[in-house]
Amino acid sequence: MPGVLASVATFTIEGVDSREVAVEVDVRRGLPAFTLVGLPDRAIREARERVRAALLNSGLDFPMQRLTVNLAPAHVRKAGPGFDLAIAVGVLAATGQVPREPLASCALYGELSLAGALRPGRGALAVALGAREAGYPRLAVPPADAGEAALVEEVEVLPIEDLRGMAQLLRGDRAPPRASPRRPRSPGAAARLDLADVRGQEDAKRALEIAAAGGHNMLMVGPPGAGKTMLARRLPGILPPPSFEEALEITRIRGVAGLGGGGLVAERPFRAPHHTTSPQGLTGGSSTPRPGEVTLAHRGVLFLDELAEFARPALDALRQPLEEGSVHITRGQRSIEFPARAMVVAATNPCPCGRPADRCTCEALLLARYARRLSGPLLDRIDLVCRLGPVAPLELVRDAHAAGSSRRVRDRVIAARGRQRERLAGTGALCNGDMDGRLTRRAVPVDAALRSRLSSLPEPALLSGRGHDRVLRVARTIADLDGHARIAERDLDEALAYRVGGMAVAA
Amino acid sequence: MIDACDSCLRRAFLVARLAPRIAGLLQRPRPRPQSLLALSEEQLIAAVVGVPDPGIQDWLESFDAEGARARLRAAESWAICAHASRYPAGLSQLTDPPAVLFGKGRFECLEQLGREPAVTLVGTRRPSAYGSEVAYALGRGLGAAGLMVVSGLALGIDGLTHQGCVEAGGTPVAVLAGGPDRPYPHRHRWLYELVRSRGAILSELPPGRRAFRWSFPARNRIMAGLAEMTIVVEAAEPSGSLITAEFARDLGRIVGAVPGRVTTRVAAGSNRLLQDGAAVVTGAEDVLDQLYGVGCRPLPSPDEPQGDRLRTVLMAVEECSDPAQIAGRAGLDAAEARAALGRLESEGWIARDSLGGYERRAR
Numbered sequence: 001m002p003g004v005l006a007s008v009a010t011f012t013i014e015g016v017d018s019r020e021v022a023v024e025v026d027v028r029r030g031l032p033a034f035t036l037v038g039l040p041d042r043a044i045r046e047a048r049e050r051v052r053a054a055l056l057n058s059g060l061d062f063p064m065q066r067l068t069v070n071l072a073p074a075h076v077r078k079a080g081p082g083f084d085l086a087i088a089v090g091v092l093a094a095t096g097q098v099p100r101e102p103l104a105s106c107a108l109y110g111e112l113s114l115a116g117a118l119r120p121g122r123g124a125l126a127v128a129l130g131a132r133e134a135g136y137p138r139l140a141v142p143p144a145d146a147g148e149a150a151l152v153e154e155v156e157v158l159p160i161e162d163l164r165g166m167a168q169l170l171r172g173d174r175a176p177p178r179a180s181p182r183r184p185r186s187p188g189a190a191a192r193l194d195l196a197d198v199r200g201q202e203d204a205k206r207a208l209e210i211a212a213a214g215g216h217n218m219l220m221v222g223p224p225g226a227g228k229t230m231l232a233r234r235l236p237g238i239l240p241p242p243s244f245e246e247a248l249e250i251t252r253i254r255g256v257a258g259l260g261g262g263g264l265v266a267e268r269p270f271r272a273p274h275h276t277t278s279p280q281g282l283t284g285g286s287s288t289p290r291p292g293e294v295t296l297a298h299r300g301v302l303f304l305d306e307l308a309e310f311a312r313p314a315l316d317a318l319r320q321p322l323e324e325g326s327v328h329i330t331r332g333q334r335s336i337e338f339p340a341r342a343m344v345v346a347a348t349n350p351c352p353c354g355r356p357a358d359r360c361t362c363e364a365l366l367l368a369r370y371a372r373r374l375s376g377p378l379l380d381r382i383d384l385v386c387r388l389g390p391v392a393p394l395e396l397v398r399d400a401h402a403a404g405s406s407r408r409v410r411d412r413v414i415a416a417r418g419r420q421r422e423r424l425a426g427t428g429a430l431c432n433g434d435m436d437g438r439l440t441r442r443a444v445p446v447d448a449a450l451r452s453r454l455s456s457l458p459e460p461a462l463l464s465g466r467g468h469d470r471v472l473r474v475a476r477t478i479a480d481l482d483g484h485a486r487i488a489e490r491d492l493d494e495a496l497a498y499r500v501g502g503m504a505v506a507a
Numbered sequence: 508m509i510d511a512c513d514s515c516l517r518r519a520f521l522v523a524r525l526a527p528r529i530a531g532l533l534q535r536p537r538p539r540p541q542s543l544l545a546l547s548e549e550q551l552i553a554a555v556v557g558v559p560d561p562g563i564q565d566w567l568e569s570f571d572a573e574g575a576r577a578r579l580r581a582a583e584s585w586a587i588c589a590h591a592s593r594y595p596a597g598l599s600q601l602t603d604p605p606a607v608l609f610g611k612g613r614f615e616c617l618e619q620l621g622r623e624p625a626v627t628l629v630g631t632r633r634p635s636a637y638g639s640e641v642a643y644a645l646g647r648g649l650g651a652a653g654l655m656v657v658s659g660l661a662l663g664i665d666g667l668t669h670q671g672c673v674e675a676g677g678t679p680v681a682v683l684a685g686g687p688d689r690p691y692p693h694r695h696r697w698l699y700e701l702v703r704s705r706g707a708i709l710s711e712l713p714p715g716r717r718a719f720r721w722s723f724p725a726r727n728r729i730m731a732g733l734a735e736m737t738i739v740v741e742a743a744e745p746s747g748s749l750i751t752a753e754f755a756r757d758l759g760r761i762v763g764a765v766p767g768r769v770t771t772r773v774a775a776g777s778n779r780l781l782q783d784g785a786a787v788v789t790g791a792e793d794v795l796d797q798l799y800g801v802g803c804r805p806l807p808s809p810d811e812p813q814g815d816r817l818r819t820v821l822m823a824v825e826e827c828s829d830p831a832q833i834a835g836r837a838g839l840d841a842a843e844a845r846a847a848l849g850r851l852e853s854e855g856w857i858a859r860d861s862l863g864g865y866e867r868r869a870r
Contacts, residue, residue: 203831206841350864361771363633365662387864389829453853478842490846497830497849 006093006100009107010086011130012078013123015289015329015336016256018130020107022072023083025090030066036087038071041288043080050081050112051088058116058163063095077334079288082121085110085140088163089170098170106138106158107131108166110145116163120144122258125251128152138176140166147182147263148255151248182263193234196405198227205231207386207498209409212238213416214477215433217322217344217381219307219500222388224354228347229272231388232303235345236268238409239301240417246299249339253298257291269300271342275309279317289329289336294321297342307346308373315378318344322381343433344381348374383433383470384498416480432477440469444476450492471495508585508614511607513572515588519607520575521548521567523716525555530719544725545603575713582714584687585610587617595620598732600758605711605729611687616655616678616707620733624798625655625680627730627755629748630664630740631773638741638773641765642667643674645740647868648791650677652806654798657682657734659726660695660702664740664748669702674868679706680733684726685718686710709733724750731755735798738763738788742776749776752785761797763788812856820847821867824857828864 006025011018034048055062069087071078086108092098109127110118124145129152131139138156141149146159157179160166168174195205204220208231211218220228242250251265273282273293284292294302304310321327321340329336351362352370362370420431423443429435435443446454454468472487475495479487511519522529522544529543532555546554552563579586587594588607595617598604610617626649630642642664649656650672658665660681672679679702685691687710690699702708711729712722727747731737731754739762742748752762763786767774781787786797795804811818816839823836834844848865851857858868 201831202841203829203834203845206845360636363635365633367636387829387831389827389831493849493853494842494846495849496853497845 006090006103008086008090008093008103009134009136010083010109011107011127012076012082013126013256014334015338016126016253016291016295018123018126019076020130020134021076021078021083021086023086023090024070024072025087025094026068026070027063027091027094028066032064032066034067034069036069036071038069038074039077040071040083041077041079044071044078044083047080047084047087047112050084050114051091053114054084054112054116054163055088055091057114058167060092060097060163060167061095062091067091067094077288081111082109082123082127084112085118085160085163085166088112089166092167092170098167099172102170102172105136106140107134107136108140110140110142110160112163118142118160118162120262122260123252123256124149124260124262125151125248125255128155128157129252131155140169141179143179144262145260146179148251148260150179150181151251151264153181184263184266193237194406195231195234195238195409198230198234201227201231201388204228204386204388205409207384208235209238209413210474210477210481210498211235211343211345211384212409213413213431213481214383214420214473215343215431216383216474216477217433218346218384218386219379219382220345220347220386220388221350222347223349223390226388226390228388229303229305232272232301232305232345232347233270234406235301235343236270237406238413239268239343240410240414242266242268242299250299253291253295253339257296259296269297270303271297271300272303272305275304275306277310277314279311279314282314283317283321283327283329283340284338285329287331289331289338291338292327294318294340294342295327295338298339300342302342302344304344304346304378307348307378308370318378319381322378344378346378346382350387379500382500383474385500386498412481415483416477419480419483420477432473432480435473437469440472444472444487446472447486449489450487453489453492467499471499474498508587509576509579510591510593511576511586511588512590513570515590515606516572516575516586517567517570518548519586519588519605519609519711520570520713521551522606523712524563524566525551526712526716526719526722528555529721542603544605579609579714582688583611584714585614586713593617593621595733597625597734597758597760598729601728601732603728604732607713608709608711608729609687609713610707610709611714612703612707613678613705614707616680619655619678620680623653623655624735625657625733626794626798627657627734627737627751628664628668628740629658629727629730629737629742629751630668630777631742631746631748632661632663632665633773634663634667634741635768635771635773637768638664638765639667642740643671645738645765645788645791645794646671646677646679647675648806649794650675650679652791652795652804653677654794655680655706657730659683659730660691660699660708662692662694666695666698668740669698673698673701673705677705681706681708682726682730682733683708683710683718684712684722686712686714686716688714689717691718723747727751728754731758731760734760736761736763736786736794738765738794739777739780739785740765741767741771741773742780743773744776744779746776749780752780761786763794763797765789812851812854816843816847817851817856820844821851821856824848824851824865825867828866830865833865 008023012021093100111121120142125148128149132154140158140160143159150157159179247266254260271293282293325341327338327340353362475487475492478491586609646668655678656672657680658668669679681702687708690696727750737755739748764777764780765788820837823833857865
């Protein structure tokens, strides 16, 4: 005997993407039962209790019949709890409490409370993007998530208060509300941090400006209290504001990680994972892969404070993502890709005791060991090194306006980036820091004067092939900041002074 | 180059053959093989082996000097015996000079040893940052002044001295406790290669022999014997460096020490030397004054970089190492100071440590 069948579209989060899932509900006569199949996780299996209570508390019927819910495609593992709304509406449609036709053009996503209200979930933007991909013109989501989901203009996003409202809407008793995209009105916290707050350290500020202008990774070396963290926190504020596409990427990642604010995130992220963070914490992972710190810092800044204290495996795990700009995680039969295009700013004490150079009492052997811990895999990815000394009292009282404030620095950075974009158009790279070795040699011509300077460097300054490229990239950025079409000798000199390495005077 | 008579070679190889048994014989800690190595061949065998040993006696009688020379040549090692004219005169004053000095590297260094005074620099394997800096600077200064710098290739002070000397283009001499083809410590293999190519590696033991506990103080007497002056940079109490200083004093050579912090244990021994009347060494200039008389031989004056700005920044580097402080001293903004630092470094005036601090280099 044929049962009554309904199918509702919803989405499951996979990495930073969403994947369409059809919720099929079959109702037939028999002993009352509620079966859920199709590789649901625990949160989805528990949806049965929430759906039953929510339906009954909303004044709707829950059938005393044999109820089977299938989540298709059956081979994909699904993670809840965003399936509640789809399952509940499927039950309503299968029992004839709402018409089925509107469901063909409307996808549903949301978690139910026992009272029938919709609770905010995570990954609304990813779901909306999935709906656009799958060709659904309408998407029903909890009201708190609607502002985020509505950023996808091609999809009409319906903010739904509760299950009763959803039923009324499907029956046509109520005009569908339409959510509008939510954009931030006031600048975020990062914009309120100004470089002028950091007294002195002009050398480090200059390095920070170069790093920002070229998208170069940098390392700050200095004693505690020198202002390393303060400076790093001000980096997002001097980077160019994210474009709309970049902002969408940032919002999507934050949403998937459950950190979304229900609207567009229009500032670059700043992530500062603690040095005890595990490799999985940095790159992402666990059985249902969640984004790691490097993905959360996508299009923003990943700040690694106390670099020497990070475990070697954690830093090793970061190397490949930083090189490729993405993380690949394979779990079972699925492979998931997370974006990971972040600028790395690392900071470290110059020595284990952390005192300024003239009062340091560390033994040479200990210093050598400490330096070796740093010279690991990550240093390969660092373009600039700067050293911060203790701030002289004189500089602490000097007029703050003497320093370049963030806005002025940002204007210079934006101008420099503009020059880079023009030069690198069509190469896939956006800034000098994105260039690989081959692109560097192609996009940064070395004239005779520069070549002779580079080849006349004495032994300890002798540059390896990779170091050579890095110096050229930084020199190119300095030239971009100064508005030089060609790298001047002075630009090269400055780049050489910021390069990684040099001779370690240690036993 | 092998300039060694049969009897000296036999004596040297006998010591090498008995080396493991000497190790078992001498009571620990701090063995002094001085009296043992002064013994004649028969007495040495009797003292080390005890009961008459026909094996050793047979080996001694059938010693093949030509074969030994061939093996030395195969090991690309040179050898010079106490009877040769080029044998360092300073060593002959020892009560127990090594019969043969085995070596690798530039043989000319031995001739230079006869002409120019050499200086031995020794110290702890675990120096403070201050000690490291002084050892490096002394090695550099003495190397630049054209003196041969003798040390033991050990970690810490010894290695830094060699590095400084190599950096300045001087002639380093390393005296090893094992054979001259055995870089010890292993971690200083790279430095061994540098010293071998720029100067000489010397040893009392023939190639292929490992170092023994007793051969370190034995090596110290050679270091003391080679040099006109022995300087202790940082040494705890007791230590091998103090043994070297004692050998030097017994030979009537000048002993100097670098004043260390009174609060660090690693400088206790060297400060004690100063109390006992050792010469105070605060730089290469003091060493030249001791060797040649005050002011008789000034340090070669360094030339200067082109341009006022570079000269100003270079002067600032001598006073501080942080780029920000350097910029402040030189009165330049950060970008200009960095550009000047990059130029100075690429021209070889200054060097940067692995963490971004600058210091001036001897040219």
